[in-house]
Amino acid sequence: MKLLEERIKRDGRVLSGDVLKVDSFINHQMDVPFLSLCADEFHRLYADEKITKILTVEASGIGIACLTAEKFGCPVLFAKKSRTSNLSSDVYSAPVMSYTHGVLNNVLVSKKYLSSEDNVLIIDDFLATGSALLGLLSLCNQAGANVVGCGILVEKAYQSGGETVRKICRVESLAMVSAMTDDTITFQ
């Protein structure tokens, strides 16, 4: 999506440790009118699918998931992060490594809200190692839910997550970063 690539070039900043900072419009301050256009694009890409639920993970996925759900007219389910290991029996859970924060979280959803009746679109802001998506896919697998695909704003295409997740399901990323240096961001 040309519009998103141009916006990342203009407002994204590359920090040390391979960090692409987009907190001026995606994951701290959110440019909602702009993100609504990204949601339109997810809707166009998955228009032929009968989506019953959009699944994401707190916190920064929730906004784009809700804007996308509005286009599909379906609910959102956001997985919660928990660092406690004693989980109740009424949740599905999966481990997710956060590389930004260097911690292992469990992501969990209530069993009540995900089932074999569901046709799920997974939405998230970033795809790099794929750990978050694999966790969400595991939740769907445990619930017997069908996953239609994933919609991602920014994929770091030089990391392995995209290749791994594409072996399991369709992945549509609106911007694919192929390389970053201190002052240039290159797209595929």
Place this chain on the structure above:
Amino acid sequence: MKLLEERIKRDGRVLSGDVLKVDSFINHQMDVPFLSLCADEFHRLYADEKITKILTVEASGIGIACLTAEKFGCPVLFAKKSRTSNLSSDVYSAPVMSYTHGVLNNVLVSKKYLSSEDNVLIIDDFLATGSALLGLLSLCNQAGANVVGCGILVEKAYQSGGETVRKICRVESLAMVSAMTDDTITFQ
């Protein structure tokens, strides 16, 4: 808002410890088409104000904040929760007590994204003790931003938060719970 009261009566559950569970449509699974109607109501209530930014706090405020921002055509800024006390100098921060989790968090926003130019609408899902709203109001105060008011989905009107915050700014709550027992929820 009659529609929200009816939905809470139908789908809300009262748990021990004065907990109103609405995780089937507000803060775990989110009924986005329904919440979009709530966002329309916030837009109607604050239609005369020139809102430059909607402020909320992660995680469960983000969805309703984004849906509301879409109506106003403005950005969202979500405050992040941090349990670390060593904060960098480029953020505003304020302490917030989470009664649900029994911990004291700092909420923080980058100084870059909140300023004296801003006319802020604060959006959140719940108002009970008012601790979260007072934290967000403190962030605005530190930034010199003007607060137009607050838009809340569910207020526990028998707790003191609403009275405290109304001394500082306008508060519009779409459902005001005046009492809860195991099997009845009463509205003002």
